[in-house]
Amino acid sequence: MPPFPVVLRFIRCPAFVTIRNVAWEERGGYRYYYRSVRRGARVVKEYVGTGPVAEATAQLDEENRRKRDEEAKAWEEERRRMEALEAPIEELCDAAETLARAALLAAGYRQHNRGEWRMRRGDRQP
Amino acid sequence: MATDSRDPEKRQHESPTLERAAVLKELKALIVRAQDGDEGAVPRLREILRARPELAREFVDPAVQTERSMIETYAGGDGLAVRETLPHTLEAFRAKLEGESPSPLEQLLVERIAATWLQLHYFETIYAQNMDKLTIPQSEFHQKRIDRAHRRHLSAVKTLAQIRKMGPAVQINIAEKQINTAG
Numbered sequence: 238m239p240p241f242p243v244v245l246r247f248i249r250c251p252a253f254v255t256i257r258n259v260a261w262e263e264r265g266g267y268r269y270y271y272r273s274v275r276r277g278a279r280v281v282k283e284y285v286g287t288g289p290v291a292e293a294t295a296q297l298d299e300e301n302r303r304k305r306d307e308e309a310k311a312w313e314e315e316r317r318r319m320e321a322l323e324a325p326i327e328e329l330c331d332a333a334e335t336l337a338r339a340a341l342l343a344a345g346y347r348q349h350n351r352g353e354w355r356m357r358r359g360d361r362q363p
Numbered sequence: 364m365a366t367d368s369r370d371p372e373k374r375q376h377e378s379p380t381l382e383r384a385a386v387l388k389e390l391k392a393l394i395v396r397a398q399d400g401d402e403g404a405v406p407r408l409r410e411i412l413r414a415r416p417e418l419a420r421e422f423v424d425p426a427v428q429t430e431r432s433m434i435e436t437y438a439g440g441d442g443l444a445v446r447e448t449l450p451h452t453l454e455a456f457r458a459k460l461e462g463e464s465p466s467p468l469e470q471l472l473v474e475r476i477a478a479t480w481l482q483l484h485y486f487e488t489i490y491a492q493n494m495d496k497l498t499i500p501q502s503e504f505h506q507k508r509i510d511r512a513h514r515r516h517l518s519a520v521k522t523l524a525q526i527r528k529m530g531p532a533v534q535i536n537i538a539e540k541q542i543n544t545a546g
Contacts, residue, residue: 312501319486319508322436325429326482330515332387332422333475337522339390340468342397343409346529354525 261295270295383421386411420467426474430481437485453477460523472523479516486512 261268270291272283285294338348346354390411396404412418430453438445460473490505497505 316504319489322433322482322485323508323511325425325432326478326515329422329426329429329475329478330519332383333419333471333519334522335387335390335394336419336422336468337472337526338394339408339412340526341529342394342405343412344529345405348398354529 272298379421383418386415386418417467419471422471423467423474426471426478430474430478433478433481433485437481437488449481453481456480468526469523472519472526476516476519476523479512479519483509483512483516 260271260273262271263269267287268291269287270285272285273280274283285291341348341354345357347357349355390408393404393408393411397408431450434446434449434453437449457473457477460476461469465473486505486509490502490509493505494502
């Protein structure tokens with residue numbers, strides 16, 4: 238038996254608390270379960286408990302962490318897929334913009350202060 | 364600034380994609396020089412555009428391919444209706460913007476408008492469908508992406524309007540046979 242009765246605190250973490258890390262500590266032949274949680278700017282270590290209920294809590298935390306990792310991985314994949322969709326459109330825009338600018342310059346126009354295109358004096362095409 | 368000064372004819376032995384990329388790179392460098400007031404850059408620009416009157420048209424096919432793959436993505440696995448109707452919607456959209464006999468440059472610019480319009484709609488749809496599942500950072504990511512797509516679309520529309528406003532002279536330089544824009 239542990240040297241003191243099983244104490245369980247923060248078994249259900251509030252939504253604003255992010256569990257950063259979980260750890261078992263062993264002292265005097267007993268294992269004690271701790272969590273590192275972020276509270277605002279600080280990360281604090283919180284004692285959760287010991288015994289079978291702490292084991293179950295640790296398992297639940299592990300499951301939640303795995304779910305979060307899977308969600309993060311899925312999001313990363315989605316982000317990459319979206320970026321891949323943007324790339325060819327950007328290439329098309331780049332080519333079209335370059336050709337349009339080249340055509341305007343070749344026709345005797347120049348861009349005034351990165352805005353309006355105006356005909357250069359004495360450069361009108363026949 | 365370094366430019367690729369080889370003859371366009373010599374470059375035609377390279378693969379079309381590489382060759383187009385090389386021409387674009389040279390055009391970009393010349394544009395920067397011309398904007399900085401280098402008088403020698405404009406004659407070279409004219410020379411390239413005269414040697415390659417169909418250059419703009421060469422970019423249209425890859426653009427259509429991009430559009431098709433976007434429709435496939437948009438339709439997903441079983442979006443038969445989207446796959447069937449969207450190409451017709453885009454075709455009507457393009458026909459309306461192109462007018463009766465568009466120049467190659469106009470065709471490319473219209474293709475760009477269609478592609479950016481499609482992309483913007485796709486991103487907005489994805490966002491609307493997933494809005495309730497997204498975290499705040501994910502939502503911000505989507506909104507930024509929509510903003511970028513919106514800017515690209517507006518810029519595409521503006522460039523076409525600019526080319527049309529400038530009138531036939533611009534068309535003559537990009538494709539000598541075409542003198543067909545509204546002046």
